[in-house]
Amino acid sequence: MSHAITRLPDEQIAPLIAHYDAAVRARRRHTLIMFGVIAVCTVLAAWMGEVKPDVFFAHADRLPNYFWSITPVLHWDTLGADLSEWYWNLDHWLKLLLDTILIAYLGTLIGAIGGFCLCFLASANLVKSPWIRLGARRFLEFCRTVPELVFALLFVVAFGLGPLPGVLALAIHTMGALGKLFAEVVENIDMKPVEGATASGASWLTTVRFAVVPQVLSNFASYGLLRFEINVREASIMGFVGAGGIGQDLVEAIRKFYYSDVSAILLLIIAAVMIIDLVTEQVRHRLLGFGGQR
Structure with a gap:
């Protein structure tokens, strides 16, 4: 037709x-x-x-030359001896790497608890007072605006060298970052359970406990694990300012031109971060209900 x-x-x-x-x-x-x-x-x-x-292109060869310098010389006939010489201080580096992971873990845990407590006060759908929301949001902004290294430098001056400044620096920055993410999750919840709890006479804390937390807990855990991945990488450079961890030996090796030590420590950090990323990724997928999907 x-x-x-x-x-x-x-x-x-x-x-x-x-x-x-x-x-x-x-x-x-x-x-x-x-x-x-x-x-x-x-x-x-x-x-x-x-x-x-012009300066960049004139000196562009320095970076690949440096990576070539830190690459160890390995021979197949003497591979075992070469690897032993390359990782001559493996026990000490593994201990420092464990310290780095523990610094990241403790800083993430403290920061996540602080962000959890403040996120509900910063949520517009739960708190009607603009002054409370304003105070909570500005405090979280301050915590995440100042870089971790700046906090670490301040705490090194206050408490001396060691892991404590690194833990405190990561905790404060993590609280600010997770507090904002948690507040955004809370602001997107289904308000019907909240209205039902409020209508039945529940207090604000009871409403948050039984009507809000069950809706957001899996997302909170997912964000917390993601932040832990980030903090492991951040904790690796805390040693640059004396805040503990394997970064302290890394910066010393860089400054003293211990080329083989630099590559050995870098590979340990990369391997640790990759393993932690893979493990936490699987946990986050299970929490969000993805299972084995990709």
Whole structure:
């Protein structure tokens, strides 16, 4: 069956075509303005950051040369002896690596508890007072705005060298980061259980305990595990400022040009982070109900 195509008169088509062309021109103009703004911001950032392409290309070979320098010389005939010489201080490095993992674990645990306690006060759907929400949100912003290394430096001055400054620095930054993520999860819950608990006369704490926490607990645990992965990497460099962990030996090896030690420690850190990432990924998938899906 053939269908007749109705063609509008030219006097009706002309305004539509003109409107379409105007919209296309406006879209192109906005796109060009956007790219222009990005280009100007890039140039200004490069200028303020003193980015010098000629210097970069003149010394670009130094980084691969450094990686070539820290690569150990291994021979198949003497592989066992070469590996023993490469990891001559393995027992000590493993102990420091365990310290790093424990620093990350304790900092994550303390920070997650703090973020858990504050996230409900920062949620707009649970707290009607703007002053309470404002105070909780600004405090969490302060905690996550200051870098961990800055906190670690301050705590090293206050408490001396060792793992304690690293734990405190990670705990404060983790509390700020997880507190914001937890608050966003709480603000997206189903409010019907909350309304039902409130209508039955439950207190605010009881409502949070029985109507809110069961809805968000799996997401909280998932975010906590993800933050633990991040904190293991962050704890690895806490030793740069004397806050304990394997980073302290790493920065010493870098400064003293112990090339083989640098590569050995880096590989230990990479292996540890990869294993922790794989384990926590599986746990997070199970908590979120993914099971073995990918």
